Amino acid sequence: xxxxxxxVRADTPGVSHVxxxxxxxxxxxxxxxxxxxxxxxxxxxxxxxxxxxxxxxEMLGGVYDQVANLLGAKPQEIAIVENATVGxxxxxxxxPLKRGDRVLTCQAEYAANYVAYLHRAKRDGIIIExxxxxxxxxxxxxxxEKMLAEPTALISITWVPTNGGLxxxxxxxxxxxxxxxxxxxxxxxxxxxxxxxxxxxxxCDFLSATARKFLRGPRGIGCLYVREALIANMEPVVxxxxxxxxxxxxxxxxxxxxxxFETWENAxxxxxxxGAALAYADNVGLANIQKRAWKLAQTLRDQLTTIKGAQxxxxxxxxxxxxxxxxxxxxxxxxxxxxxxxNIIIGTSGVDSSRLDFxxxxxxxxxxxxxxxxxxxxxxxxxxxxxxxxxx
Ligand SMILES: Cc1ncc(COP(=O)(O)O)c(C=O)c1O
Numbered sequence: 001x002x003x004x005x006x007x008v009r010a011d012t013p014g015v016s017h018v019x020x021x022x023x024x025x026x027x028x029x030x031x032x033x034x035x036x037x038x039x040x041x042x043x044x045x046x047x048x049x050x051x052x053x054x055x056x057x058e059m060l061g062g063v064y065d066q067v068a069n070l071l072g073a074k075p076q077e078i079a080i081v082e083n084a085t086v087g088x089x090x091x092x093x094x095x096p097l098k099r100g101d102r103v104l105t106c107q108a109e110y111a112a113n114y115v116a117y118l119h120r121a122k123r124d125g126i127i128i129e130x131x132x133x134x135x136x137x138x139x140x141x142x143x144x145e146k147m148l149a150e151p152t153a154l155i156s157i158t159w160v161p162t163n164g165g166l167x168x169x170x171x172x173x174x175x176x177x178x179x180x181x182x183x184x185x186x187x188x189x190x191x192x193x194x195x196x197x198x199x200x201x202x203x204c205d206f207l208s209a210t211a212r213k214f215l216r217g218p219r220g221i222g223c224l225y226v227r228e229a230l231i232a233n234m235e236p237v238v239x240x241x242x243x244x245x246x247x248x249x250x251x252x253x254x255x256x257x258x259x260x261f262e263t264w265e266n267a268x269x270x271x272x273x274x275g276a277a278l279a280y281a282d283n284v285g286l287a288n289i290q291k292r293a294w295k296l297a298q299t300l301r302d303q304l305t306t307i308k309g310a311q312x313x314x315x316x317x318x319x320x321x322x323x324x325x326x327x328x329x330x331x332x333x334x335x336x337x338x339x340x341x342x343n344i345i346i347g348t349s350g351v352d353s354s355r356l357d358f359x360x361x362x363x364x365x366x367x368x369x370x371x372x373x374x375x376x377x378x379x380x381x382x383x384x385x386x387x388x389x390x391x392x
Contacts, residue, residue: 003288008374011280019344019379023293024162024190024322024370026212026219029277033217036276040269053268063271066278067223070286071207072198076257077231079224080271084189084210085112087224090261091185091206092116092156093237099125101153104144106168107133108161108315108357110187117156126153130356137315137361141172148180155182160190161357163349163366165297165312165319167191174203183230189213189222194293194321194372196286199225206230211270214293214321214372217277221270226258236261289373293321296371296380303384308391313366315357324349324366327387332365335390344386 009015014028043052053060064075071078081087093116097103103117103126117128131147134140139157155177159170170186177184186204191197193214199207207225211217226234235254236243242264244252254260281289300323304310309328326332332348339346349368351358371380 001285001288003284003292003373005374005376008284009376012374015374017343019375019382021369021371021375021379021383022345022347023194023214023216023372024368025347027193027214027216027372028374029216029218029273030280032280033273033276037218037269037273040272044269049268056268056272059275060268060271063275063278066275066282067225069282070192070197070278071209071225072200073225074228077199077225077228079226079258079261080266080274081222081224081262082220082267083222084187084208085222087208087222087261088113088185088187088206089116090224090236090238091208091226091234092120094234094261095154095183096235097124097126097153100127101125102127102129102150103154103156104129104131104147104152105155106131106139106157107137107360108158108163108166108168108354109156110158110162110189111353111355113156113158113187114355131157133315133360136317138166138317139168139173141169141176144173145176148176148182152180152182154185156185156187158187158190160188160195160320160322162190162353163313163322163357163363163368164324165301165314165322166316167195167318167320168316170202170204174201177205178203190322191320193281193289195290199227211274211277214289214370215274215277215281216372218270218273220267221274224258224261226261231258231260232256234260238263240264284373292373293371293375294319296373296375296377297321297323297369299377300369300371300380300383303380304387307384307387310387313361313363315361321372322368322370324368326364326366327391330367330387330390332367335367335387338390339383339386342386344383346383 068075185206192209210222346369
């Protein structure tokens with residue numbers, strides 16, 4: 001079944017205020033997501049935070065099943081945390097990497113992850129090696145296989161980078177990780193919610209994601225997937241009395257599930273919002289979402305070719321719903337502000353989010369638009385017309 005766009009837009013109050021084309025930053029929440037959070041906050045106001053969590057325990061506990069369902073994982077493999085970075089760091093810092101251990105990453109790696117590699121290079125002496133790109137600018141899988149001839153502690157890559165249409169070959173990387181018995185950490189922050197994701201098909205051991213982007217959930221909440229067989233041997237960097245039972249004066253026992261990467265106190269209203277966002281996405285259908293969002297992005301790419309001096313800075317062969325571009329003579333920051341004044345919302349993407357890629361391709365600060373399935377071809381047309389007006 002295809003998407004009922006009128007319904008989806010009626011469900012999304014933001015579309016009557018703005019032409020929101022920046023779901024790679026933070027998307028527009030459907031009203032049901034807002035309602036779920038407000039209802040939970042009201043319940044907290046009425047009966048107290050603990051009472052509200054108790055009363056809603058089934059729904060709140062069910063969010064683990066929903067995340068698992070979205071990722072093709074098991075509920076016990078899911079931790080719900082503050083954001084994608086916290087989830088990613090929980091996995092990365094729990095790995096007992098030591099001096100000389102090789103970590104292979106990609107050219108399009110996200111800044112937060114790369115800074116963490118540098119931190120552990122400084123602190124623990126790990127060695128960071130970057131997998132070269134193929135001729136299209138995606139991870140070169142053959143080059144990766146050659147690199148795996150040497151002992152490797154971890155492959156850690158970004159699936160969909162923050163700054164463009166690239167979709168790295170996550171599954172092909174997963175096959176190699178399995179073949180060579182190397183742990184595989186996947187940053188799926190920009191993929192989850194715009195694409196069909198299945199951790200078994202990808203073959204990753206860890207995956208991190210966030211709610212506010214293509215999932216259309218609230219800010220301040222994200223998740224981590226950890227493959228079940230690995231959990232028992234992972235000591236989180238932070239351990240409290242939720243992550244572990246304090247069983248004797250001098251001994252604790254870590255939880256057996258991925259929630260050992262959580263702590264006791266949580267934003268239950270946000271969790272309720274995440275649950276509503278997951279239900280909403282599931283109802284629309286991830287395959288439908290991917291098809292429409294990618295098609296709208298392609299429409300934008302096509303229409304940008306009609307603007308003099310416009311250049312789309314995609315990499316890879318398949319292109320997702322993130323479109324990064326530049327237009328000769330237009331300053332990105334001023335352009336974003338001018339469009340915002342017309343209620344057209346896009347953003348910028350710069351070297352600080354993906355330094356290796358920006359430097360290798362000598363990219364300037366870029367404009368970034370990311371349509372989602374609730375957008376329309378008309379809205380893409382409005383953006384392109386407004387950009388043309390800016391040039392005049
Ligand atoms: C590729 C990628 N990974 C990770 C993150 C971090 O997500 P969060 O801000 O939820 O920690 C982002 C955010 O833009 C991202 O684009």
